[in-house]
Amino acid sequence: MEHMVKMAEHFWIFEEDGVRSFFFEGDERAMLVDTGFGTLKLREMTAELTDLPAFVVNTHADRDHTGCNRDFTEIYMHPAEMDRYQNGLPEGCGMEGVLPLWEGDVIDLGSWKFEVILTPGHTPGSIMLLEREKRMLISGDTIQDGNIFMFGAGRNLPAFRHSLRKMIAMADMFDSVWPSHGSYPLKGDIIPGILKGAQDLAAGKLPAQEPPRPMPCRRYVCDVAAFLYQAGS
């Protein structure tokens, strides 16, 4: 597997086994969106791409997105995610340098401008990043065609459905969707299928399968993605 893929000028993807991070070089700063499981040395890898100072934005605080946070000094996430982050701090991480990003904030890198969109459900403070001019959406774990984790603390299926409706209403603002898992890039036309799947999941209409590895959940497959979910959670 190629761990680093250059997607465009000043835009790279880091592929770890099962999770993806995004790196954007701006005019004076660079931004790393998520930091994976921590098996890749993302600090060193990004430093080889640019001399500009880099900061981290976490789409959310699950451990597969925060593994290299310890190697950075400036880390942004939505405040609704900070408890979750603090309660499961990755090894070597503290709360110093962790800063809030609110809905509507614009991360201005000069040549890239990303607007923060709050999309709770997968986790309370899950965010997406919308680049209006380039019509790109970084979607975290909420819009993807892989296994969407919807069991355990902090998951909220009604909120997840609400967030998908919110993104369907904004779908004329982006052409490409860049998820943390599954295939990429996606298009916005996958979102109604995920919403339909989440509705069918809530209504008990999707058949239960065994999860891909031992986990306290079942796997529910819809037309465009799958959910790892525990009924009643």
Ligand SMILES: [Zn+2]
């Ligand atoms: Zn994830």
